[in-house]
Amino acid sequence: MSRVKLTAGRIEAFRCEDGRSQSFLWHATVHQLALRATSTGAKAFIFQSTLVGKTIRMTIGSPMAWTIEQAEGEARRLQTIVDSGKDPRQVKQDEIDALKATAAHKAAAETAAKHAAARDALTLKTVWELYIADRAPHWGERHHSDHFKLIKEGGEPRTRSKKKVTEPGPLASLADLRLVDLVPERIEAWAKSEAAKRPTSARLAHRMLKAFLNWCIEHPAYGSAVSANAASSKRAREVLGKPGVKRDSLQRDQLAAWFAAVRSLGNPVMAAYLQTLLLTGARPGEIRSMRWEDLNLRWKGLIIRDKVEGEREIPLTPYVANLLAVLPRRNPWVFSSTKGGHITSPNYQLNSVCAVAGIEGLTLHGLRRSFKSLSEWLDLPAGVIAQIQGHKPSATVEKHYTNRPLDLLRIHHEKLENWILSQANIDFGPEVRELQALAL
Template identity: 55%
Template sequence: MARVSFTAGRVSGFKCPAGKFQAFMWDAAAPGLGLRVRPDGRPAYVFQSLFQGKTIRVTIGSPDAWSIPQAREKARELQRQIDEGSDPREVRAQAVAAAVAKREDERRQHATARDAWSAYIADRAPHWGERHRLDHEEKGRPAGVIGARGRPLKPGPLAPLLALPLRDLDAATVEAWATREAKERPTAARLSLRLLKAFLTWCSESPELSGAVADTNPAKSRRAREALGRAGVKTDALQREQLPAWFAAVQALPSRTASAYLQTLLLTGARPGEVLALRWDDINAQWRGLTIRDKVEGERVIPLTPHVWRLLAAPPRRGAFVFAGERGDIMARPHRFHDAACKVAGLEGLTLHGLRRSFKSLSEWQDIPAGVVAQLMGHKPSATAEKHYTVRPLDLLRVHHERLEAWILEQAGLPVPSASEEPGVLRVVASCG
């Protein structure tokens, strides 16, 4: 190869001859240093030499970024690598990988827990129910969020922790947080701690975040659990003689949607979040079935009983959800409607989950098989025979479920809709006391 001493004029004036894919000019001062030019006119310094008997070529960079002395020094450095037995291409790849790893490590070290929390929700939300997703959004809500009524919403219990760098979430920090939250909202904080534990487990299993979290999950701290205490065993449930007052107060609510939601809770025995997540396409009017998105089995189908069918036909349609708010999304804070109704009925202290407990308790009056009640409510089978050998079709569940609904309505002094009638058509059944 003919070599010339590179000068600024020679470098800037070197062109690719017509008809060629590329052309090279080689430097006489630095062995292996060349200038490559393509037809588009873009030049680049290159280094070419022999490594293990094969010709290799490495691009150094554009003359706009590299002066001639800098390019010569880089060519000598690459030749030294070959003389030492290293492939300059591998050396460069390793340097690039190390730089990328360093940047990623710096990003992880400075990433806030909220950044990771947002990525966690985006990754896991497709596998969650709607209520579970909302729990994550509410418990992690930062300060300054404006609600639907134009008022700032209270930050979620996890907001102080999510504002910290992820690497600062250690056991001592979580324990101090638990001690503070236990004084104001222990119930919400207990749920938040469980959500935090699952989140940090996800971070530890994530290749991008594993280096930024502690080896031992800080949310598994025994002291944090003790600070928040155990949830007490709740016994709130409607008694038979309280049914008339409860139904009267609930049916008098100004919101038809809230009224229908609360009655559906009691008459199906489903979890509050399961009923709240009901969509219009979960209602099968032809076969009179109701698909419940179940946290245990994924989903279950229960009978669409006459009164519940009538209730579900009442709420106005504002989107995909049956019990929707003004904007078409899931109705917010339904417990406030229930609290208001219970205050009127003199039943303060009865929770939404207490209505699920009421369904189970009231079923005892009708001697309904425990396995039927468990299947309706979505409880796991409690015995081998129940789990593996008992298969109840929807029509068999319907026999028991409609009988229980009719009895509850009779005790409340309400008309009982006929199973054969369309929603809205009622027949009056005298109360049996």
């Protein structure tokens, strides 16, 4: 193996020998260094040595990029690695792998930082809308609409109130707050402010906010932003207080005045709705969303979309059937609105009726409460009333052994209806029932 001193001229003039794929020009003093030329005309400095009896060779670089002095220094450095018993090729690969790992770690850290920044920027309002969309299939209509109302900004025009615009919902003040900023102290301050203005709505909002934060904690995308449920603060619950027991209901002596005021309403659909609500003991939303297809005329039953069991069937009593028979069939809903869909704001009409009748504090749910209270005058079976109203059975016998058919419920239900009508001085005799049957 002939050796020469590598110079710029020799490097320029060196060519691969004819008939060979590569040729080498070995350095005279740095024995591990050579210039390699290939049949394609490519040239490169290479390092060659022996490790554990085996020849190892690796490329240093092109003479276009490396000077002779730099190549000599690199060859010496590589030889020191060999002298230490290591393969410089593996050392180089380890260095490359380390650089790649560092770059990958940096990229992952940058991505995580971006995700963390995006996560930390999420506001209550943004995730609240996603929460509603995710949970809507499991909620009733009223529960679903309440979630939108609680976080509304307000400021919308009003037509049936002294106030010209709607007020913000209880959660509106928290809407633009980041999830990471929903800490117990912030919730407690919110609770104190809302409890002073509207404690009932605030308690509802607090319960829904607590359920929302539990959903966030269990959700893979938001769990890291909400590590704990800030709405579980004991102080917030204490500030909001406990709801009082509601006792608003119609008394027996008020029935005549109330029915007279209802029946004088100019809106027959609303008049029928309020009377049906009292005489069925159903929830306000269950009656509002009732469809014509829910009337079982053959067996005189009424299917109620129950928030507890999904649906239940109660008797279609004669007077209620008479009320429904004369209602306009404008769309699928029994209590339809002239604007489309079903009626949506019966509270105003109820308040008007109560003002005429001289009754204070009666709510829509108070009519449902009245059904139960008035049944006590006839000493009707509690299980019957509970089944009609859609209350969950409270005893083992009711849950597992009592199954009352529609006809058995009808006996008690019609008895209560007749008693209420008699107390209201409403004459609903056989001839009226016959006309009602013909109408249906």
